[in-house]
Amino acid sequence: MNSVSELTLINACLVTMTPGAMGYQISSPKTVQLKAGKIVSISNSELTCKEVKEEAPQRRVYDCKNRLVTPGLIDCHTHLVFAGNRSNEFEMRLNGVHYTEIAKQGGGILSTVHATRNATVEQLTELALHRLIGLTNTGVTSVEIKSGYGLTLDDEIKMLRAAKALEHHMHVKVETTLLAAHTTPPEYKDNPDRYIDLICEEIIPLVAEENLASSVDVFCESIGFNLAQTEKVFRAAKQYGLHVKGHTEQLSNLGGSALTAAFNGLSVDHIEYLDEKGVAALAQSNTVATLLPGAFYFLRETQRPPIELLRQHNVPMAIATDFNPGTSPFADLTMMMNMSCTLFGLTPEEALRGVTCNAAKAIGHSTTRGQIEVGFDADLAIWDISHPADLSYQVGIPRLAARIVDGVLSKDGGSCYDIGK
Ligand code: NIG
Ligand code: FE
Numbered sequence: 001m002n003s004v005s006e007l008t009l010i011n012a013c014l015v016t017m018t019p020g021a022m023g024y025q026i027s028s029p030k031t032v033q034l035k036a037g038k039i040v041s042i043s044n045s046e047l048t049c050k051e052v053k054e055e056a057p058q059r060r061v062y063d064c065k066n067r068l069v070t071p072g073l074i075d076c077h078t079h080l081v082f083a084g085n086r087s088n089e090f091e092m093r094l095n096g097v098h099y100t101e102i103a104k105q106g107g108g109i110l111s112t113v114h115a116t117r118n119a120t121v122e123q124l125t126e127l128a129l130h131r132l133i134g135l136t137n138t139g140v141t142s143v144e145i146k147s148g149y150g151l152t153l154d155d156e157i158k159m160l161r162a163a164k165a166l167e168h169h170m171h172v173k174v175e176t177t178l179l180a181a182h183t184t185p186p187e188y189k190d191n192p193d194r195y196i197d198l199i200c201e202e203i204i205p206l207v208a209e210e211n212l213a214s215s216v217d218v219f220c221e222s223i224g225f226n227l228a229q230t231e232k233v234f235r236a237a238k239q240y241g242l243h244v245k246g247h248t249e250q251l252s253n254l255g256g257s258a259l260t261a262a263f264n265g266l267s268v269d270h271i272e273y274l275d276e277k278g279v280a281a282l283a284q285s286n287t288v289a290t291l292l293p294g295a296f297y298f299l300r301e302t303q304r305p306p307i308e309l310l311r312q313h314n315v316p317m318a319i320a321t322d323f324n325p326g327t328s329p330f331a332d333l334t335m336m337m338n339m340s341c342t343l344f345g346l347t348p349e350e351a352l353r354g355v356t357c358n359a360a361k362a363i364g365h366s367t368t369r370g371q372i373e374v375g376f377d378a379d380l381a382i383w384d385i386s387h388p389a390d391l392s393y394q395v396g397i398p399r400l401a402a403r404i405v406d407g408v409l410s411k412d413g414g415s416c417y418d419i420g421k
Helices: 049-055 087-094 099-104 109-117 121-136 153-168 192-209 227-239 256-262 276-285 293-298 307-312 333-344 348-354 357-362
Strands: 006-014 030-035 038-043 060-063 068-071 073-075 140-146 173-181 215-220 243-248 267-270 288-291 317-319 380-383 400-405 408-410
Touching: 006 049, 049 060, 068 073, 073 333, 073 357, 087 099, 109 153, 121 140, 121 153, 140 357, 140 400, 153 173, 153 192, 173 192, 173 227, 192 227, 215 227, 215 256, 227 243, 227 256, 243 256, 256 267, 256 276, 276 288, 276 307, 288 357, 293 333, 317 333, 317 348, 317 357, 333 348, 348 357
Parallel strands: 006 060, 006 068, 073 140, 140 173, 173 215, 215 243, 243 267, 267 288, 288 317
Antiparallel strands: 006 030, 030 038, 068 380, 380 400, 400 408
């Protein structure tokens, strides 16, 4: 491996997020060697740039100047790829129409489906890139992106391809999830089970064959799909070697979280209406509880997720933006950390675990991402802050000094991109 893929960080004050109390402590200044996309050593030696250069003249060195370094943040639940805009529905809701009612009238998810079907892969990628800048500027190095606004074989695949293409334009890792079971498309309005068959018999097999997604998600809800339909989709996903996860217990308690846990799901997301039985099921299967405070806030919900029960049962909690046009138009993961503290009562330490080690688990990468450890991916965020709690405390102040993805440094948060590349 040549020196181009090697980078040495000096004077890096690490917040490693490894398990245990030490993970949230700020370390003394360290030297961190990155090679071939991995963290290869962490040492105490306080080398100067000059000393490193004398030892290995070709080596690239970045002086962190005692700045705080965390694992790169992971946004483990987004709907970043879509066309159109739903500010009209925001207005409708503030004039008294409920989200569920808008969906029943053919608005909501279906209005985004209409716009997304009319867009090309290139248009979808360009629209998503713009949103991605917001995320990378808040230290995000990995982002999960769902389909779910196409709802035909071709349009779901188009969305997944647009999501994957983002990696060619920005330094970021994209994890794709098939959410064909987001809502029943108009063509199957009178026969949703037939649409479930299409997902199981055609969409999942092709997505698996073409390696377009690593997980399959279902919106298990009265305005989405019932338990039996969700189970059918999960069975097909497992048959094709894909992980499962669920939009569950967002607006009511259908038992979708326990079902997801029974399939060893990676995560259950939203979970405002989750009860103790559901929490116990998560604890048994080691499924992550993903909190989406942006959607809770934007829909002006009052039912909070059962944080205390999740703590008691040691269920790992992740936090994500759920970026989407209908319920969470917020491309700032640190703002979600702040909201998880102010709205749900998480501690700043829990919030940081929620966007690092626990978010890594929610996307199936717990052994390689979300912690600063030898052998883990060289995905890091370097911050102009004095304490890790500042990430949850402040909103809107640019604090990111640099991001590193697979050992490659971008000093601007990575917001420069080239769509023509
Ligand atoms: O995660 N809950 C379902 N899906 C999205 C909302 C999608 C939309 O309204 O466009 C969510 O909140
Ligand atoms: Fe969502």
